[in-house]
Amino acid sequence: MHITSRAWKYGDNINTDVIFPGKYTYTVTERAEIARHALEDLDPTFAANAQPGDVIVGGRNFGCGSSREQAATCLVYNGVGAVVAASFSRIFYRNALNNGLLAIACPAAAEAIQPGEMVTVDTERHVIRCAGGEFVFPPLSASVMGIVQAGGLVAYVKRKLAAA
Amino acid sequence: MSGQTFAQKALARAAGLDAVEVGQVVDARPDIVLSHDNTAAIRRIWQEFGQERVLIPERIAITLDHAVPAPTTKHAQNHAEIRRFVQEQGIRHFFEVGRGICHQVLSEEALVLPGQLILGADSHTTHYGWLGAFGAGIGRSEVATLWATGELWLRVPESMKIVLEGDLPPGVTAKDFALRVIGDLGADGGLYMSVEFHGSGIEAMSLESRMVLPNMMAEFGAKNAWVAPDERTVAYLERGLRQRMEIGDWRLGEGTQSPISNLHSLLPDPDAQYAAVHHYRAADLEPYVACPHSVDNVVPLSAVAGTRVQQAFLGTCTNGRLEDLAAAAAIIRGKQVAPGVRFLVIPASSEVLKAALERGYIQEFVEAGAVIGVPGCGPCMGNHMGIPAPGEVTISSANRNFRGRMGTADSEIYLANPAVVAASAVAGSIADPQDVIA
Numbered sequence: 348m349h350i351t352s353r354a355w356k357y358g359d360n361i362n363t364d365v366i367f368p369g370k371y372t373y374t375v376t377e378r379a380e381i382a383r384h385a386l387e388d389l390d391p392t393f394a395a396n397a398q399p400g401d402v403i404v405g406g407r408n409f410g411c412g413s414s415r416e417q418a419a420t421c422l423v424y425n426g427v428g429a430v431v432a433a434s435f436s437r438i439f440y441r442n443a444l445n446n447g448l449l450a451i452a453c454p455a456a457a458e459a460i461q462p463g464e465m466v467t468v469d470t471e472r473h474v475i476r477c478a479g480g481e482f483v484f485p486p487l488s489a490s491v492m493g494i495v496q497a498g499g500l501v502a503y504v505k506r507k508l509a510a511a
Numbered sequence: 512m513s514g515q516t517f518a519q520k521a522l523a524r525a526a527g528l529d530a531v532e533v534g535q536v537v538d539a540r541p542d543i544v545l546s547h548d549n550t551a552a553i554r555r556i557w558q559e560f561g562q563e564r565v566l567i568p569e570r571i572a573i574t575l576d577h578a579v580p581a582p583t584t585k586h587a588q589n590h591a592e593i594r595r596f597v598q599e600q601g602i603r604h605f606f607e608v609g610r611g612i613c614h615q616v617l618s619e620e621a622l623v624l625p626g627q628l629i630l631g632a633d634s635h636t637t638h639y640g641w642l643g644a645f646g647a648g649i650g651r652s653e654v655a656t657l658w659a660t661g662e663l664w665l666r667v668p669e670s671m672k673i674v675l676e677g678d679l680p681p682g683v684t685a686k687d688f689a690l691r692v693i694g695d696l697g698a699d700g701g702l703y704m705s706v707e708f709h710g711s712g713i714e715a716m717s718l719e720s721r722m723v724l725p726n727m728m729a730e731f732g733a734k735n736a737w738v739a740p741d742e743r744t745v746a747y748l749e750r751g752l753r754q755r756m757e758i759g760d761w762r763l764g765e766g767t768q769s770p771i772s773n774l775h776s777l778l779p780d781p782d783a784q785y786a787a788v789h790h791y792r793a794a795d796l797e798p799y800v801a802c803p804h805s806v807d808n809v810v811p812l813s814a815v816a817g818t819r820v821q822q823a824f825l826g827t828c829t830n831g832r833l834e835d836l837a838a839a840a841a842i843i844r845g846k847q848v849a850p851g852v853r854f855l856v857i858p859a860s861s862e863v864l865k866a867a868l869e870r871g872y873i874q875e876f877v878e879a880g881a882v883i884g885v886p887g888c889g890p891c892m893g894n895h896m897g898i899p900a901p902g903e904v905t906i907s908s909a910n911r912n913f914r915g916r917m918g919t920a921d922s923e924i925y926l927a928n929p930a931v932v933a934a935s936a937v938a939g940s941i942a943d944p945q946d947v948i949a
């Protein structure tokens with residue numbers, strides 16, 4: 348996978364309540380509506396201006412808080428290509444990969460990337476490029492990359508069940 | 512081979528392996544899979560698999576607790592869809608509106624036993640560590656996958672050991688200890704870790720206090736957390752098991768495992784490897800408050816005493832149990848909630864409510880001007896029953912104070928122990944219980 352797009356940069360401990368508020372979790376179910384509420388309490392300009400492929404950049408512990416999967420899917424439904432952070436909260440990390448959204452822990456890149464600049468994520472060479480340089484990240488395990496490439500866990504399991 | 516941590520032993524057991532290494536990815540088969548009001552959404556994902564029946568209905572537990580009774584038509588439709596699913600699939604571990612918060616209810620029902628693995632579509636599934644089980648939060652697609660296949664990949668985590676020595680001073684609670692740890696080490700201090708609690712301070716704690724610790728570790732980034740089960744834990748679980756035996760529960764038929772039989776095999780080895788060890792002396796702790804908008808923004812109570820509040824909330828899976836209500840009742844007895852303050856008291860379960868009624872706490876709360884809510888999550892995650900107005904300040908016994916958590920972005924949440932919440936309700940501002948009683 349190869350993504351080149353604009354970076355939206357945020358800070359440390361970006362939590363699931365500001366990514367997708369809890370008050371919507373049982374009542375907002377349509378894709379477009381989920382997309383519209385993305386990052387609502389963090390950056391109200393995001394949902395209206397996000398472009399397909401855009402990269403979200405966060406600091407430490409990105410996605411901490413709730414297990415709500417919409418924190419990942421609301422980004423997917425906005426076309427986000429990847430999330431790059433210094434570190435991830437574990438449930439968000441799983442939710443992202445399980446929905447085919449690349450989540451890359453790379454502290455050096457997360458620090459170097461400037462808000463609004465163009466960023467390239469290359470999963471074949473495991474590098475992130477921005478004006479500040481080129482940064483290598485550790486590859487995902489083959490099985491987890493298989494889930495991402497299948498388009499997410501559901502698609503992956505469907506295939507497995509069909510083959511069984 | 513070096514000694515094994517609790518996480519290694521529990522995940523080896525769940526994966527049907529003799530031993531596992533840290534970092535190894537295993538296919539684990541949980542004993543219980545938990546979901547709540549999010550079950551309807553999970554069902555829609557599960558339907559994509561084209562299965563007619565879930566694989567093992569006995570392993571599924573579902574509670575209605577997050578927005579109960581339904582605050583809107585949409586919430587009611589969501590609940591109705593869940594009830595249909597439960598009926599269709601013959602799911603017996605289903606707990607209706609008013610029974611209580613998932614983690615409290617599954618504990619009371621003894622649906623999770625020491626050493627077992629529970630995975631739940633709820634971040635505070637770490638809670639079950641209080642009884643020596645491995646509990647971890649997962650996403651909705653993962654629960655759907657477990658319904659369909661019974662197994663899920665998990666990475667065996669590194670472990671962190673937190674040791675508490677000595678008895679907590681009067682007025683200092685397990686909540687304060689948890690806040691202190693998170694304040695010291697940060698909201699990501701335990702990221703990906705299995706956090707084990709050890710030491711005489713933990714052994715001395717009441718069971719209800721122990722429950723607070725693994726629950727709060729979700730705010731520490733932990734994958735799971737663990738407290739050693741002892742005879743008191745077993746007695747608690749046996750009470751729940753007996754009650755279920757009376758209603759003829761499946762688990763007490765063939766293949767039932769006594770909680771005692773699991774107990775000793777899954778204790779961490781003395782020579783297990785830890786990524787970090789932190790020592791605390793109970794005598795050094797004091798009451799703490801987590802300030803807006805992050806749970807690691809922790810200061811001593813004295814630093815924020817006097818901050819005006821419009822709402823005080825006592826409840827949640829963290830601090831909505833009998834001992835929490837008892838501590839609050841002791842403060843509020845014979846006093847009144849301050850003018851301009853709403854004091855919401857929401858017991859964590861119907862059992863807690865019943866016991867609090869028997870002991871007269873509910874009477875005392877009502878006489879003091881408090882509002883009693885239906886057992887459940889209440890306003891913890893901003894669905895209903897106590898959403899603050901913009902600009903308002905809430906002091907809460909919950910575990911999370913993110914911006915917007917209670918439904919209003921432009922409002923502030925302070926987290927504290929139950930006595931401090933009650934004292935603040937009486938004073939109208941964040942208060943030390945000592946000053947309110949005096």
Ligand code: SF4
Nearest residue numbers: 612827828888891892
């Ligand atoms: S009480 Fe709050 S933290 Fe606990 S399960 Fe309910 S919403 Fe989650």
